[in-house]
Amino acid sequence: MTRHALVLGGARSGKTAFAESLALRSGSTPVYVATAEVLDGEMRDRVASHQAGRAGQFATIEEPLALSTTLIKAARSHDVILVDCLTLWITNLLIAGENVSEKVERLSDTLGQLDGTRVILVSNEVGLGIVPDNAMARTFRDLAGSAHQRLADICDDVYFVIAGLPMTLKGEPPIPTMGLPQ
Numbered sequence: 153m154t155r156h157a158l159v160l161g162g163a164r165s166g167k168t169a170f171a172e173s174l175a176l177r178s179g180s181t182p183v184y185v186a187t188a189e190v191l192d193g194e195m196r197d198r199v200a201s202h203q204a205g206r207a208g209q210f211a212t213i214e215e216p217l218a219l220s221t222t223l224i225k226a227a228r229s230h231d232v233i234l235v236d237c238l239t240l241w242i243t244n245l246l247i248a249g250e251n252v253s254e255k256v257e258r259l260s261d262t263l264g265q266l267d268g269t270r271v272i273l274v275s276n277e278v279g280l281g282i283v284p285d286n287a288m289a290r291t292f293r294d295l296a297g298s299a300h301q302r303l304a305d306i307c308d309d310v311y312f313v314i315a316g317l318p319m320t321l322k323g324e325p326p327i328p329t330m331g332l333p334q
Contacts, residue, residue, distance in 0.1 A: 154270050155308040155323065156263050160277045160300060166316035168202070171234055171274045174326060176209060178270050179232030184210040185222055187241040202236075210234070216244040219255070220262040227269035238275035238303075239296055246292060256299045260306055273303060277312070 157174065161167035175182045190196045203212065211230065215222040219241055226233050235241075245252045263271055279297045284290045304310045309323030318326055 154267055156266075156270060156306070157272045157309040157311065157323070158300070158303050158307040159272060159274045159311045159313060159318075160321075161313035162277060162280070165313045166318075167274055167276075167311075167313040168236055169316070170311065170313050170318050170326075171236065171272050172209075175232045175234040175270075175272050177327070178272070179230070181230045182210050182232045182234060183226050183230040184212045185219070185226065185233055185235045186212060186214045187216050187219065187235065187237060187244060188214075189216045189240075189244060216241070217248060217250070220258045223259075223262050223266060223271060227266050230269060232270045232272065234272045234274065236274040238273055238299060239278065242292065242296055242299060246288075246295070252295045253298065256295075256302055260302055263303075263306060273307070275300060275303075 157171075159167050159171045159174070161170075172184075175184075186199070186202075188195065188199060190199055213222060213226060219235065223233060223235075242252055245255055275296070277300070278293050279300075284293055304322065307322070310321040311318045311326070312321055313319070320326070
């Protein structure tokens with residue numbers, strides 16, 4: 153049985169670096185599924201920085217919307233898939249007018265079908281701050297929180313990363329050397 157993982161944390165918490173380290177130790181053919189869309193120069197710079205940091209270690213697939221379909225296809229040739237990040241994916245779905253709850257349920261079903269390929273999902277925990285001041289931001293926060301709860305329920309391992317330190321919320325603790333990449 154393959155152990156899927158959910159890695160949560162705040163912005164710049166070290167969650168992506170932890171997830172990358174976990175992925176590199178989990179399989180021999182890792183792929184990075186990036187959900188970000190490059191819409192401006194600042195985001196272009198962020199994406200380039202992320203790509204440079206993992207150069208040669210991961211194959212990369214860019215997919216802002218069709219996550220379940222992408223995971224099924226990627227599982228045919230990769231034994232570990234890192235998805236970064238779910239909150240950007242949820243944002244993309246909202247902007248596209250998609251039903252986020254249905255897409256999260258489809259993702260959950262897809263994870264249940266992927267045996268032999270580990271999926272590591274990265275997402276921003278957005279429910280620890282102040283209540284957003286507008287309806288769209290509150291809807292986003294609520295959808296992200298519901299998605300995290302649903303995915304945490306079905307993932308074998310759930311981690312929360314703060315200040316670069318992973319805490320195990322569910323499942324197996326990471327090997328001590330599984331902190332940030334060395």
